[in-house]
Amino acid sequence: MAVINTALQDNVGTITFNDPEHRNMLSGALIDEMLQSIGALQKGRMRVLVIRAPKGSKVWSAGHDVHELPLPGRDPLSYHDPLVTVLRSIQSLPIPVIAMIEGSVWGGACDLALSCDILIGAPSASFCMTPAKIGVPYNVSGILHFMNIMGVNFAKEMFFTAEPLSAEQASKAGLLNHLVEADELEEFTYNMAHKITRNSPLSIGVIKEQIRLLASAHPLSPLTFERVQGLRRTVYDSKDYAEGIKAFLEKRPPVFTGD
Amino acid sequence: MAVINTALQDNVGTITFNDPEHRNMLSGALIDEMLQSIGALQKGRMRVLVIRAPKGSKVWSAGHDVHELPLPGRDPLSYHDPLVTVLRSIQSLPIPVIAMIEGSVWGGACDLALSCDILIGAPSASFCMTPAKIGVPYNVSGILHFMNIMGVNFAKEMFFTAEPLSAEQASKAGLLNHLVEADELEEFTYNMAHKITRNSPLSIGVIKEQIRLLASAHPLSPLTFERVQGLRRTVYDSKDYAEGIKAFLEKRPPVFTGD
Amino acid sequence: MAVINTALQDNVGTITFNDPEHRNMLSGALIDEMLQSIGALQKGRMRVLVIRAPKGSKVWSAGHDVHELPLPGRDPLSYHDPLVTVLRSIQSLPIPVIAMIEGSVWGGACDLALSCDILIGAPSASFCMTPAKIGVPYNVSGILHFMNIMGVNFAKEMFFTAEPLSAEQASKAGLLNHLVEADELEEFTYNMAHKITRNSPLSIGVIKEQIRLLASAHPLSPLTFERVQGLRRTVYDSKDYAEGIKAFLEKRPPVFTGD
Amino acid sequence: MAVINTALQDNVGTITFNDPEHRNMLSGALIDEMLQSIGALQKGRMRVLVIRAPKGSKVWSAGHDVHELPLPGRDPLSYHDPLVTVLRSIQSLPIPVIAMIEGSVWGGACDLALSCDILIGAPSASFCMTPAKIGVPYNVSGILHFMNIMGVNFAKEMFFTAEPLSAEQASKAGLLNHLVEADELEEFTYNMAHKITRNSPLSIGVIKEQIRLLASAHPLSPLTFERVQGLRRTVYDSKDYAEGIKAFLEKRPPVFTGD
Amino acid sequence: MAVINTALQDNVGTITFNDPEHRNMLSGALIDEMLQSIGALQKGRMRVLVIRAPKGSKVWSAGHDVHELPLPGRDPLSYHDPLVTVLRSIQSLPIPVIAMIEGSVWGGACDLALSCDILIGAPSASFCMTPAKIGVPYNVSGILHFMNIMGVNFAKEMFFTAEPLSAEQASKAGLLNHLVEADELEEFTYNMAHKITRNSPLSIGVIKEQIRLLASAHPLSPLTFERVQGLRRTVYDSKDYAEGIKAFLEKRPPVFTGD
Amino acid sequence: MAVINTALQDNVGTITFNDPEHRNMLSGALIDEMLQSIGALQKGRMRVLVIRAPKGSKVWSAGHDVHELPLPGRDPLSYHDPLVTVLRSIQSLPIPVIAMIEGSVWGGACDLALSCDILIGAPSASFCMTPAKIGVPYNVSGILHFMNIMGVNFAKEMFFTAEPLSAEQASKAGLLNHLVEADELEEFTYNMAHKITRNSPLSIGVIKEQIRLLASAHPLSPLTFERVQGLRRTVYDSKDYAEGIKAFLEKRPPVFTGD
Ligand code: NI
């Protein structure tokens, strides 16, 4: 059964999460549907894509499905994982993608929202980066992603505290392009989308690609990168990592010892 | 006849756009005058340069002269074009350049304003990046320039919508250092300029150069860059590009098909 | 006699500047004590470090001890200088460091505050970057540091004017994560610190290291870097540099000629 | 009519140039056939590809078809040109490609030969880089390619003199992996090819891709690259460039003035 | 029992492999002893280190102990593995390390030999890179290492064929600094070592470090690196990888299918 | 009195060292003359420059004038030093520079010879890099220069042993493009020079600049570079550095202690 809905009107595509039971969790199944939808929409001359939850949602998306994390000893955020794949797919789409956000956004879903080009939120929007709560060593390109949008200080606070950022704070930190009232959210978003459809898709496509490449252009030497991967492996091989996942699934606070 | 005015007082140079008939468009002629003025001012121990329009201007500058764009099939933003040359000249001046802004700023003139080191605006200031409206594939160093000042999200919105950013939004996005009332604009700006003239010009000069180099230090491999140039060439060889320029000159909305 | 105080409670370490006579200047002696304290605290399972001045301080820290600058002809900000060493030590600590700030912060102490991961300030906080006032050519990694946190425009204004940034401006520029009332400062700060102690220290440690590496990943070619070092040497070999230091020590405004 | 022949035996594919009339010139037509052949061979579990001319050829390939160069004012080596496309295709093939060389190799065909992973030549092999003879500004990734294989000094001599490098010199410069007698060339080459087919194709594929990425990892800042493109444009807009092509087509020595 | 011998005379340290039974395989035990020896030698004012096998050895070292490779699904060349650790240790030693080589050098031992600064070989020396024979995805910094010393073409041949390079070929490819007769090998090597001990150790130490950093300075963007790690993971998760190790341990040729 | 001779014939310029008394040492005076000659020659439509010593010289150039090294505590190879300046000037000349070499080449003169684009030597040529003999911490761009031409292994041996490389070895290491008999040296060199003058100077100029930029494109992060400068400073602040210079001037072997 469909866990997302898809629509295309006047060159504006819309993907609406539709799995309220699981708080629109980014399960492998939901991601598969998204990738297929995106493929289908592109055949229909889509010039802007809006990603959203149903009107009035309390949770935009609960993020990663922790049940689907690999066993300890395996990198939980590797290149071909479904979540990482869909993030790249959105970043590489040659059209603007707008995240229209009501409700809370968790973990991997933050990364999904930030992978969109323009973020428009209602006052109920909030953003919480949870890896430090579970013990996950986040991946390098994901962290760079947050730094590029929010600056270094806000990215650190978000990752280190694992506390939700309110819509107001997200607006101040530059994560939200616009914070608008809940009842104006749709109109505001689709107005912007329609304006964009009248501009040159070729010009926009190449500018988006240039920004993607420049934003990623913080190159590291092979030695430095391999050191980072070594550090990350130490974390996903650790007792704390196993404890973090176990505690999450048992719905209790984890007890981390640093081992 | 002069399309800019030049002054130097107490080590503070001023260049005032003075071509209201053409909305202070950055024509080849205006840019030539600017380059000459800058050269002349530097001989006079200028320690700060202010770039401005006349008091009360509705338009700070209308940007690129679209009549001067090269024929389709040629890169419209190449290294030796007058606009690109004057941007580099301002970025490389070993003294601080302050943009004092009243009125609207369009296309290439946004890039000129952002090439200044410090931007001070009145409430009438607005900023509109127009390449997606005309179909122009913007150049890499120009896009990096916007990203470095506004962050990734705001830069994308500005380029993709080609809608004016109000003074308030520009202030929030970090494009304006200061937003001050119209009648305080001059005093505020020249106060800051004079303070700077009392600091060490050698220390300032080297710090400005270091920031210029660091901000540009998002290096790309030759292969990546050539791919980007290939994409950009596809755009300026396209039908849409010809349509964009034609429509602009005919003062009608363009019809883009993506071809 | 101790010029700092050290405490550790519930895995939160605190270093309190305690040299009011010298306005908590970052003398070689104070820095030595800091380095030793940090080492000692780390043995005690510290998971967050707070750096602060005593409650109600007018000056958080006066920065570099200008008496300790090397003679002209020597780089005043070289890799093994005490200040530069303690900055690296804070940036490399595998735990979050919070700067809790009341009062004014000067020169090198700004760099110290910005080397902390999260900055929380009271309304009395202010930040002043003074090198252009003394004639010092700041170092490349220090300048990059400011750019990464404040963006290009605000960093330029701060360095070129050498004027204090108020707490409000610092908050707007993204330098302060939070601006809170003086009487709530402690509670707000330690609340955040305690929340962080409950998260995974391994996950946090590797994320902090990744951010450190990515933020520094603005690489320059050897030729470019040696040119910059040549420019910086011209500055610290200049008459103006000698004048800047002399004037500061004589407590009079410097007279810079650009030679 | 086919200008190449294709074969596949024991997992070793072979592409043989077969256009002796035009000295195996890399015309658009020949390149199209190569791209199609490569595609077809890959479906047949090819694990090594050999590129060669017929036994005893005096000319391995005459290189670029100068008739197909774009008009002056257009980059003659842009990303989507047929020659540049086939070079990338060979470099990106996830299997080893061996150039087996008898006879002279000219201009673009040198770049093709060097795009192969392993070069094996007979004493009749020679290599001549002709752009300085025609007045072409070579592209950045192509030049890097020569530097990576031959070192800086030999690459400069080859480009600046536009004189043929003999098989012996090519062997000394590291361009040829092996220099073998003409009558042993085939056996030597196919022996090596068959050995490779017995090794792990997955391991080889990823190692080839890593070498490709590392060899290209000489990143340049956008500003530097745009300066280079500006210099190159000056060349292909010049009188000398038009003269170079004209002289080549008229089979007379060019007269270059530097304008 | 000791599997290496250690000596220090006239500031020249020597580590001699001494595990002929296991063909001087780089087992965890042997590497531990090496790391300890290096530590001990450094306390004794060693200024050059020679690494060698006993006079007349048929095998210099058989390389990696395949029994110690991790299970499929884990990166076999990760940052903290013993072999990778000892390579870094030699590369980072602030003194020159000379590899004095008689006999065959296999797999990881090639990387060890190439990690030395200067290689001197007898005619019996040979070098064989075996990962493609076993199905191992080699690591990025290791591959860069070979490229820096041998150039791109020879590195590719060595990895793709997994055939031994003779001393003569190694000399031609620049892998060996000197190829000398077996009975002159010791004298030649220790003569050079003693000459080096008379030069400035500080100057040499910093030059070695600069070369190490420059040689590694082929930086890649996080996205590119994560793609490579994804490709490598596909390989060590594959059936072929399991087959390669199994076949090696069963001393039979592997049968690779590409799956 | 002139310490160099200058000639220009058929678009080939020649600079001949002419200070046999001082073994063609690269004194400030000699370098000044070179810089002026180069400037003058460029006005005369020079298309190739040959740098040479008089026929039959035993010493091509003795290198740096050690008397002119700055006092300990100052970087002896900084950006604006005469030697470093002339190296850049040759590397940036938009025409090929050929070093025609008879006799021995010492220290800084090696760097000068390697700064030429093509090196042609007689059997009497030899090359000796002396910094480790004097205790000088060589500069980063200089070391990169040697690595790019000779590969890593040979560069290390040359720097660490400070022993002369014979013409034969230099040829094998790729430092010499051609090794020719003494009595053919002139003819061989000027033949090549004249061939080059008939090729496109614009094409050659831009290719040389591209090679210069690519060869320097081994970028390092600011932090890494500042660490290297810190290490280098430790060396030129050391006792050993003072001893090295003193011993050289006293013509006795230095005694280095590592302090
Ligand atoms: Ni950046």
Ligand code: NI
């Ligand atoms: Ni950046």
Ligand code: NI
């Ligand atoms: Ni390289």
